[in-house]
Amino acid sequence: MSISAMLLFLLFGLVVFDADLAMHKKLEVKSLLELANHDATFAVNQALKTEGIIDLNLDEAMDRFERRMEENGGYSRQGALLQPSRESVTSDPLSFTYYYIDFQHWQRDVSFSLRYDEDQVHNLQLIHAEHGDIMRPEGGYVEVEITTEDGEILQLSPKRMVGPSLVVVAYVDEQPFTPLLSGHAFPVVSVEELKW
Structure with missing residues (x-):
């Protein structure tokens, strides 16, 4: 087998490994986001609840979200970023x-x-959120569209709400595994209803 053929097989192997790694990261980040957001939605405002009003305490919810992202994934919040640890x-x-x-x-x-x-x-950055006019008794849909810095428009699959919900959108933009390949860039969304 020639050296060029071996290099071609090696490159093909790297591409397959990189694609597998990207899929693993996407599934892991989605799982971490959903677990953290699930925990965040237990932060119901207790003072209002005693008056029969169910509403989210957003500060407490984000504290819970941050704590769970750190416990489960090793991420610490710094402003609008989740900084990774070595783990x-x-x-x-x-x-x-x-x-x-x-x-x-x-x-x-x-x-x-x-x-x-x-x-x-x-x-x-959230550019705008637009609420529809039609009431759906079974719950409305959340649609997310992200425009990248290159002008590419990414649309995520719609998610149905089954009650008041906290929506968290994260964007992964990582350096490539090797300079021969492109980096991993993808959005992830979690929609979780209040746990009341």
């Missing part, structure tokens, strides 16, 4: 943003438009 599944920070959809809006579709720009302080 984390990603080596570069995760950009993230969150949005609470309350009792008045969960039965309407909500469309989020975000922009990711690696060079900004807040890499992942």
Whole structure:
């Protein structure tokens, strides 16, 4: 077998390994995000609950989210970034943003438009959130669209709400495993209803 053929097989092996690694990271980050967001949605405002009003205590929810991301994934929050530790599944920070959809809006579709720009302080910015006009008794859909710094538009699969929900969107943008390959860049979304 010639050296060029061996190099070709080696490159093919690297591509397969890199694709497998990217899929593993995506599934792991999605799982971490969903677990942390699930815990965050237990932060119901207890003072209002005694009056029959169910609402999220957003500060407590984000404290719970941060704690769970650190316990499960080794990430610590610094502003709008989740900084990885040496044990984390990603080596570069995760950009993230969150949005609470309350009792008045969960039965309407909500469309989020975000922009990711690696060079900004807040890499992942919410440009606007648009609530639909139609009431869906079974719950509205959350639609997320992210425009990358290259102008590419990424649309995530719609997720249905079954009650007031906390939406967390994260964007992974990592350096490549080897300079011969492209980096791993992908968005992840979690929609969790309040646990009341």
